[in-house]
Amino acid sequence: MSQILIHQVQKRIEKIQQEFQSRYKPLIFHMDCRATSSGELCIHGKVLTQKQLARVLSYFAKLPITPVIEVLSQKESHEFGNAPLGTPVLDSPYSGHLVSQILSWEGPFSLLDYPPVEGYQLIRMKDGTLGWIEKAKIKLQKSNPSLWEYLGPKVLRPISPYQKEMAIQTGKEWLGTPYLLGGRTKSGIDCSALVQAVFRDCLAILLPRHSRDQRKLGIRVRRREVQPLDLIFGKSKKEGYSHVGLVWEGNGILHSSKKQKKVVKEGWEEFENDYQILGIRRVVDYDSF
Template sequence: MSHKFKLAVGTTALAIISIVGLRDTGVFVQDHNTTLYSGSELKFAVEEQANIVDSNDRGYIVQKGNAKVTVPKEKILVTESKPQYYTVKKNAILKKDGKVVRNLFIGETLQTVKHYPNTVAVNTEDGLFGSVENKFIEPIEGPHMTPAKVKQNLKLENANGVYQLAKNQSVNVVSYKDGLFIILDEEGKDFQIDPNYLDFGEGGVKAVQRAVIQKQAPVKKIAEPVAIAPKVDGAKAQQVIDSAFSKMGSPYVWGATGDGGYDCSGLVYAIYVNELGISLPRTSSAQSQVGAQVDRSQLQPGDLIFFNTTGKGVSHVGIYIGDDTFIHANSGSGRVKQNKLSEKYYNSRFVNATRVL
């Protein structure tokens, strides 16, 4: 297989594509709001899943509930799609405009250009273009990969090892989570990289630029709690609590802000941003930096409390409702529920609290 078409498939942490009945799937890298014909507003949040049903010159057509809207392509990173690569399983012929270009050979790798009902338009490793019938090829399964270039020399490190990157090196981006892009190295191992370091080119993906660059610059420390925290808006706090209780038992759905469920920061986003109009970022780590820092001893209903559940900094958020209790979307139990802050698990993982009401 040529290095030009080398496809990394070693990572098991990323979803494998199913060909049958596939709708392309992506993840929002920017918030997007649009007004429907009915006059109601449809909102998409950063890291929310995008169900892509088609595309046009203006962007991706995304379905949410019964609504279908067009979203600019720069706001969505495609994470699953029809195969980008195929391998030839039987001797076949590559055709263009009804004429034979050349024979294709078993094991040859083809790069997808466009899918048709019975054929696929492809590029060959030696630079030829044409179409081949579906019955002669089989998909190389793996995550959808979006190419990008690295803006400067970098060294990424995690449990998978070290990934040394050079300026202008091309990398394959497969996902976006917690404000970071996920890229694959040549062996298919995944690494996280800050959006500030990637260039997707003109018309490409444009992620929300983080104020802090992870691992390549000093990490911004969470501010010390103020001596006297600002007074909570009691009316808004009651709205938050009532709304949080109304969502008890809702399913935990990663990336969701109410469309069928919530993740932890999605629950906060749904209540504070969508319902109360308070400006907050989408992820728990970013939310932990907004508002007045509150000492644990001064917690009031409506405050946000943050936890380190992964060992890598703030990764979880809950809504404090008083009496040592908070409501959160819990991935372990798979639902929105209550827990006590003094419970051993949460007590030992508490990081900070903020007041935004």
């Protein structure tokens, strides 16, 4: 086996580890170089997501090696747990940035096969969110079937006019709730969690946790075709962050506003003063019920 090749591989391992450490703190990554009995060089390791896997493979695309990389978020979990209502889910044990919160009645989350870091455990929630929670707050339990329906791209879920009205009423109950990035409770909620809550609590539909994933669902709708419960996606004109709201009764928009620091209902003109509209998606259909 060429020592030059081994040196190239080791250098690339060091480079990608540095990149991942700066981008995904802490290091959700492990990799080493091994030779098989036949002399073939293999790269063994773990990454968290498919996106990270694609990045790893790009580093070694032109080298005569075989990558054997495990994607932790895709691996079937054999351990499950729950935690108290509102338990913070962080993007890193070190940063303390809130990405979501545990809703204990939502059912158990999966414990991913990655060693605890600084007393925090890596988990995958029911809606697919990946994050870290305090290991001391986890109570192990058996998994159970999901109570909610998961929607995929280009899927419209039929609902009755009564369900539509109940969903609108559910949304009204969130008006005035403080804005909190990563929040999911009446103590504070962000824009995508509000959309998720309306569909989950009234229609038993579990949408993805984040707006970038919610935008992949349902079908595209033109502005002149909008109806209540359509998802409207925007980008802050001032700060550039992504945003999502719900088309509401009276052709208004219900959303958790970072600018106004609470859940509000406002008109299209007011909404467009702050956000560039990127698209509108429909995930439920009550006209054909």
